[in-house]
Amino acid sequence: MNDKVIKVDMLARVEGEGAFKVVVRDGEIVGTEFRIFEPPRFFEAFLQGRDHMEAPDITARICGICPVAYQMSSVHAMEMALGITVDGPLRDLRRLLYCGEWIESHILHAAMLHAPDFLGYAGAIEMANDGHGDAVKLALEYKKAGNAIVTFVGGREIHPINVRVGGFYKVPRKTDFAPLREQLLKARDLAEKFVDWTASFTFPDKERDYTMVSLSHPDEYPMNEGRVVSSKGLDIDVTDWPAHFREEHVAHSNALQGFMVDGSSYLCGPVPRFNNAYDLLSDRAKAAAERVGLPRDNRNPYRSITVRAIEGLYAVDEALRIIDAYEEPDAPFVAYEPRAGVGMAATEAPRGLLFHRYELNDDGSIKTALIVPPTSQNQPSIEEDLQSFIGDILDQPDEDILLLCEQTIRNYDPCISCATHFLELDIDRG
Amino acid sequence: MTLPVVIDIKALDQLVQTLAKDRQVMGPVRRDGAVVYEEIQGVDDLPRGWIDEQEGGHYRLKREGDKLFGYTVGPSSWKRFLHPPKQTLWRAGGGGITPEPIAEDRFAFLGVRGCELAAIQVQDKVFMDGPYRDPHYAARRENLFIVAVNCTRAGATCFCASMDTGPKVNPGYDIALTEIDGGLLAEVGSDAGGAALAALTSRPATEADLAAAAQGIKDAEGQMGRKLNTDGLADILKDNPDHPRWSVVADACLNCANCTMVCPTCFCTTVDEVSALDSDEVSRENRWASCFTTEFSYVHGGAVRPGAKARYRQWMTHKLGTWWDQFDSSGCTGCGRCITWCPVGIDITEEAAAIRGEGG
Amino acid sequence: MAHPADMKTDPMVPVLAQITRKHMEIPGVVTFEVEAPGWTGFGPGQFNMLSLFGVGEIAISISGSCHDTDRIVHTIRDVGAVSHALTMLEEGDTMGLRGPFGAPWPVAGAKGRDVIVAAGGLGLAPVRPILYHLLANRGDYGKVTLLYGARRPEEILFEQELGQWRSQLDLDIEVTVDHAAPDWHGHVGVVTTLFPSADFDPDNTTAFLCGPEIMMRFAANALTDAGVGTRDIFLSMERNMQCGIGLCGHCQLGPHFVCKDGPVFDWATMRPLMSVKEL
Amino acid sequence: MAKPRLGVFKFSSCDGCQLSLLDCEDELLAVAGAIDIAYFPEATRSDDVGHYDIAFIEGSVTTPHEAEMIQDIRARSTALITLGACATSGGIQALKNGADTAAFIDAVYAHPEYIDTLDTATPISDHVTVDFELRGCPISKRDLIELVAATVVGRTPQTPSHAACIECKLAGHVCVMVSQGTPCLGPVTHAGCGALCPGYARGCYGCFGPKETPNTAALAAQLANHGADNRQIARLFSTFNTNAPEFRKEAEKHE
Numbered sequence A: 001m002n003d004k005v006i007k008v009d010m011l012a013r014v015e016g017e018g019a020f021k022v023v024v025r026d027g028e029i030v031g032t033e034f035r036i037f038e039p040p041r042f043f044e045a046f047l048q049g050r051d052h053m054e055a056p057d058i059t060a061r062i063c064g065i066c067p068v069a070y071q072m073s074s075v076h077a078m079e080m081a082l083g084i085t086v087d088g089p090l091r092d093l094r095r096l097l098y099c100g101e102w103i104e105s106h107i108l109h110a111a112m113l114h115a116p117d118f119l120g121y122a123g124a125i126e127m128a129n130d131g132h133g134d135a136v137k138l139a140l141e142y143k144k145a146g147n148a149i150v151t152f153v154g155g156r157e158i159h160p161i162n163v164r165v166g167g168f169y170k171v172p173r174k175t176d177f178a179p180l181r182e183q184l185l186k187a188r189d190l191a192e193k194f195v196d197w198t199a200s201f202t203f204p205d206k207e208r209d210y211t212m213v214s215l216s217h218p219d220e221y222p223m224n225e226g227r228v229v230s231s232k233g234l235d236i237d238v239t240d241w242p243a244h245f246r247e248e249h250v251a252h253s254n255a256l257q258g259f260m261v262d263g264s265s266y267l268c269g270p271v272p273r274f275n276n277a278y279d280l281l282s283d284r285a286k287a288a289a290e291r292v293g294l295p296r297d298n299r300n301p302y303r304s305i306t307v308r309a310i311e312g313l314y315a316v317d318e319a320l321r322i323i324d325a326y327e328e329p330d331a332p333f334v335a336y337e338p339r340a341g342v343g344m345a346a347t348e349a350p351r352g353l354l355f356h357r358y359e360l361n362d363d364g365s366i367k368t369a370l371i372v373p374p375t376s377q378n379q380p381s382i383e384e385d386l387q388s389f390i391g392d393i394l395d396q397p398d399e400d401i402l403l404l405c406e407q408t409i410r411n412y413d414p415c416i417s418c419a420t421h422f423l424e425l426d427i428d429r430g
Numbered sequence B: 001m002t003l004p005v006v007i008d009i010k011a012l013d014q015l016v017q018t019l020a021k022d023r024q025v026m027g028p029v030r031r032d033g034a035v036v037y038e039e040i041q042g043v044d045d046l047p048r049g050w051i052d053e054q055e056g057g058h059y060r061l062k063r064e065g066d067k068l069f070g071y072t073v074g075p076s077s078w079k080r081f082l083h084p085p086k087q088t089l090w091r092a093g094g095g096g097i098t099p100e101p102i103a104e105d106r107f108a109f110l111g112v113r114g115c116e117l118a119a120i121q122v123q124d125k126v127f128m129d130g131p132y133r134d135p136h137y138a139a140r141r142e143n144l145f146i147v148a149v150n151c152t153r154a155g156a157t158c159f160c161a162s163m164d165t166g167p168k169v170n171p172g173y174d175i176a177l178t179e180i181d182g183g184l185l186a187e188v189g190s191d192a193g194g195a196a197l198a199a200l201t202s203r204p205a206t207e208a209d210l211a212a213a214a215q216g217i218k219d220a221e222g223q224m225g226r227k228l229n230t231d232g233l234a235d236i237l238k239d240n241p242d243h244p245r246w247s248v249v250a251d252a253c254l255n256c257a258n259c260t261m262v263c264p265t266c267f268c269t270t271v272d273e274v275s276a277l278d279s280d281e282v283s284r285e286n287r288w289a290s291c292f293t294t295e296f297s298y299v300h301g302g303a304v305r306p307g308a309k310a311r312y313r314q315w316m317t318h319k320l321g322t323w324w325d326q327f328d329s330s331g332c333t334g335c336g337r338c339i340t341w342c343p344v345g346i347d348i349t350e351e352a353a354a355i356r357g358e359g360g
Numbered sequence C: 001m002a003h004p005a006d007m008k009t010d011p012m013v014p015v016l017a018q019i020t021r022k023h024m025e026i027p028g029v030v031t032f033e034v035e036a037p038g039w040t041g042f043g044p045g046q047f048n049m050l051s052l053f054g055v056g057e058i059a060i061s062i063s064g065s066c067h068d069t070d071r072i073v074h075t076i077r078d079v080g081a082v083s084h085a086l087t088m089l090e091e092g093d094t095m096g097l098r099g100p101f102g103a104p105w106p107v108a109g110a111k112g113r114d115v116i117v118a119a120g121g122l123g124l125a126p127v128r129p130i131l132y133h134l135l136a137n138r139g140d141y142g143k144v145t146l147l148y149g150a151r152r153p154e155e156i157l158f159e160q161e162l163g164q165w166r167s168q169l170d171l172d173i174e175v176t177v178d179h180a181a182p183d184w185h186g187h188v189g190v191v192t193t194l195f196p197s198a199d200f201d202p203d204n205t206t207a208f209l210c211g212p213e214i215m216m217r218f219a220a221n222a223l224t225d226a227g228v229g230t231r232d233i234f235l236s237m238e239r240n241m242q243c244g245i246g247l248c249g250h251c252q253l254g255p256h257f258v259c260k261d262g263p264v265f266d267w268a269t270m271r272p273l274m275s276v277k278e279l
Numbered sequence D: 001m002a003k004p005r006l007g008v009f010k011f012s013s014c015d016g017c018q019l020s021l022l023d024c025e026d027e028l029l030a031v032a033g034a035i036d037i038a039y040f041p042e043a044t045r046s047d048d049v050g051h052y053d054i055a056f057i058e059g060s061v062t063t064p065h066e067a068e069m070i071q072d073i074r075a076r077s078t079a080l081i082t083l084g085a086c087a088t089s090g091g092i093q094a095l096k097n098g099a100d101t102a103a104f105i106d107a108v109y110a111h112p113e114y115i116d117t118l119d120t121a122t123p124i125s126d127h128v129t130v131d132f133e134l135r136g137c138p139i140s141k142r143d144l145i146e147l148v149a150a151t152v153v154g155r156t157p158q159t160p161s162h163a164a165c166i167e168c169k170l171a172g173h174v175c176v177m178v179s180q181g182t183p184c185l186g187p188v189t190h191a192g193c194g195a196l197c198p199g200y201a202r203g204c205y206g207c208f209g210p211k212e213t214p215n216t217a218a219l220a221a222q223l224a225n226h227g228a229d230n231r232q233i234a235r236l237f238s239t240f241n242t243n244a245p246e247f248r249k250e251a252e253k254h255e
């Protein structure tokens, strides 16, 4: 019983196709692999030669779960390359759109994909059919408000059509917001209840000392722009990203992984944002965190489910703030002339930092593209979590170990579809 | 009948307010770069000082003058309200069938042009004069109040003069307006129209007013951008199903159905079955359909008109030819919408002339 | 016949008809007898719009006798979603029914004349009311001939009834099939091959044709060639029908609405239209 | 009647189409009530393998493994239904078809030696018989619900294959092509999205792929009249349905 391989070939309740393996020799974990077997889709290659205006539509297709994040990182990077600034109501509308995606994605993950781990079900439908119907219905209703924002601003919930370099194709009139506002006011109550529900779960008592990386903005909870900071003192401009982070092909794994330049792993996503920017949360979100006893320097990754719930509540608050302050802009987008240039941007996808870099030709066509999504950055950290969190339960039944492994991976809301375009394929079924 | 009077814009606004008391007043507004018909609250909603520039596949609004009704017809037509894009027919659940309550809409239309009133009358024949009537259409029609407008400017795709439907509106309205310098000449077409007009501040029309209105209408007639020779046209079309021109137009036609959607007389519908997962209720719904689609003529095994040529031929021959057999009128009133709003600018007048053997 | 020119109710709203008898004719073809509230009878050749709620609505001819005023008989072939769902219904089940619609076969106009009824495949169902009528009023008509073509012997519709009718001496019935195994002793070939041997007086004959369009075209041409007048030949046409009452526009065939001007038309009217491709 | 058993399978894709199912907040539990969701890894750990009455396939075939897998699923399914542009025409990843795969790999990967991928991204129908195809990138929720509701009662789903223009006009949008000169693929694009883009003042970019009998040549000619150059026209036809034959042929004419 001292040697075994614990593995799942088709990891469920994550976006995309992944697998993991833990190798135990003499009662010690000697290897952990979090592997992605999503086929490569070559986005960076497709983008070469396409028009810069196509980037938000094309990169959205990298991931159906967080298309807005791709659209946001790409338009910001393009705008830097083109030398234009988008601010005022247009910037606010983008933030509003992003709030919608945060709500939608966080609640999808927390309620439908992650909560079943805490409550011992195979999935949310099984959970709903077994006494948790009200909680699932509440979550669906709440999540719907997030989709309603994305649909309202972006046209549809998946692969929104209204985002363009420079702003939007069409902007709403102030009066158009009324029904959405009503829906969000209702969602705010649901969001509060949702925080309490997630906090009522039992969390494994496990912590690690992560390097927590997020964006940082003086006035806003990190989302659509800012410097890149870490809990260990890093504080850089986004354009310095390539100098501080790198991607590596690691031998044991099938994936490119993100590291700090010194080779150490780091964590991005809701927990780092929450820890690094707690003060910038809305009062309601802070009060909820206090109410449920979520420490402001939380290092327990299992509690990320509650952090997502807090961020969801924040996103509802923030959406309402933006809607109330909205004034229709003079034009739906900032006009510009295409030119050659280099642009970089990072925004906070629901599951963490999403970095884009583009080089443009004179006619505005794309010369090169580089996209670094959050899941690749978190991969080393996922493997380290597996390494350090399951050692003490190796004597328990395999199914229990498996469940804890899966739960540990799901802490990250890993989005494997995102990662595909730079992960090579190697299916190890042996 | 009451003699024509002249009213000013304030009185027109007052008319809108009065009508709005027990009706939805629909009128022209500027939206998304076009003049479309929507609910209006008052004269301020009208596209005053905007005119349109139209050509085959081309429409732009621009500022010119300060007329209320300087624009000609836009992409939407009144059929959207009388014969809406979707209409529930009935619902069934729990073993019984509940007919959709007969429509209670009470509309007032402001700004109905000659070609448009003619189009409403064409649809009246379709939906109310046959052995079976559409009760929803009939109800909306009975409750309708029409404020017509005589055109004093015509567009490049207009040809109502050829179709005897304008620019001066034919009878069938409650009130007809003609925009002249210093106001609107108002004529009464029904008792209800007379009563509504009597309640407004007005002055009797002078000879000069009448002359100005007549001149405006004459100007519009002179500006008519298109012509259609209807002489014997119905037979020419029916006798030429194999004319080579049909293939020429089929090569250009996108069979996108825009012409049929914008046409104020096209009436075809498809019935959709609607059922939901979370209830036992099912309903049946009418939806605008188009003879430009293959599903339109589908019978088990395939479409009767799979070719683009057959579909265009069906449409045009129906509009200008077989409509006469069916409804004793033309199916085209010369509004020009199908020309302007065809994304590739196919022109019914040009095609008809080509089949006739002229031009093209 | 209920002709509701003055109808206040919505002609698009069906009534619930109940199936009193179900009978499988051949695999995939089912005959139903149904009862519908308010039914007052029909003319031979008329059709109903039958529906299953949630599935859809289709045009189906009435295949029973018009002397039978409270039973409505339909013979349906399962070819697609709606017809399939209808054929799956059982006795006691209900379906939606609107009708009767359309112009009937002008049987009265054939009085005193020879009658040819030519049908192909399922086309026998819509002409069956003619045969019932002729048999019930046999003395009013001259020679009566039924020419019927099926694809294969197993697909012969109403076989038992055909046998009964055949035993009546005053009715000539010829059946042919397109393809047959060696044990088939009847005719092989399309329906038109039966015409030369049929006995009728071309100057005094009325013909009723129902079947695939191509079969009707050949049959009508053969009859015309034999000297039957183009106004004495009648066909039942089929087009996509959504409403059955001339409001939806789908069934147009040249100047005609098949649903309300037809489905029965004379050959003089149809001939020029049927010669146009994809009309 | 026993509830039909559903399996949801993913091939190369962004996950968006199957996510549409989870995005049906109002209907999800009703869907789960009407059908037995036996296999749906994105939503549940339970992997109830066996025979499926309905298999939903998302994604295109881009690896040798996927090419095998689809045969297996076909063999175990009564009705095989594809969801979205990837499964129906190959999707955005089909942009690699005709390109030099090795060069693509070099452009993206530092260590290309492990990459095991086919040279093409192909639709499911290139590999097995498909019973029904739901279009869109992504599919529309309305279509998905309609598909499920229709399948449960046995009607043909109402997902008409006519032009997006019809939906555009039903919605009351002003044609962006005629009123702004904006390039729009609506006239050759399969309906289904409700003509979203024109409603947001931009041209359709063809998520739903070619409509029935699309006249792409006539549209391309008009786009050129409006000032589009060959490169723009080629790009317009080569996005999410780049491998759909009608779009691919038109794009090739402008390369």
Ligand SMILES: Cc1cc2nc3c(=O)[nH]c(=O)nc-3n(C[C@H](O)[C@H](O)[C@H](O)COP(=O)(O)OP(=O)(O)OC[C@H]3O[C@@H](n4cnc5c(N)ncnc54)[C@H](O)[C@@H]3O)c2cc1C
Residues within 6 Å of the ligand: B298, B299, B300, B301, C047, C056, C057, C058, C059, C060, C061, C062, C075, C076, C077, C078, C079, C080, C081, C082, C083, C084, C122, C125, C126, C237, C238, C239, C240, C241, C242, C263, D156
């Ligand atoms: C006047 C008339 C009388 C008919 N009488 C009979 C009859 O007695 N028995 C019988 O079995 N069939 C009859 N049919 C044909 C029958 O209507 C079609 O077989 C049926 O519509 C097929 O529908 P479906 O949904 O099963 O097939 P699908 O092939 O799935 O058809 C889809 C839809 O297309 C339309 N459609 C398809 N085929 C036809 C068609 N031939 N005519 C009109 N619309 C069609 C319908 O709206 C149908 O729901 C008649 C048709 C007409 C017009």
Ligand code: SF4
Residues within 6 Å of the ligand: B119, B259, B262, B263, B264, B265, B266, B319, B331, B332, B333, B334, B335, B336, B337, B338, B339, B348
């Ligand atoms: S056919 Fe064209 S011109 Fe005639 S009424 Fe219809 S849209 Fe107007």
Ligand code: SF4
Residues within 6 Å of the ligand: B256, B258, B343, D164, D165, D166, D168, D169, D173, D174, D175, D176, D177, D178, D184, D185, D186, D187, D195, D198, D203, D204
């Ligand atoms: S905007 Fe596009 S989809 Fe709409 S009618 Fe015009 S061409 Fe068609």
Ligand code: SF4
Residues within 6 Å of the ligand: A161, D164, D186, D189, D193, D194, D195, D196, D197, D198, D203, D204, D205, D206, D207, D208
């Ligand atoms: S691109 Fe076309 S198909 Fe896609 S959402 Fe826009 S209008 Fe619809």
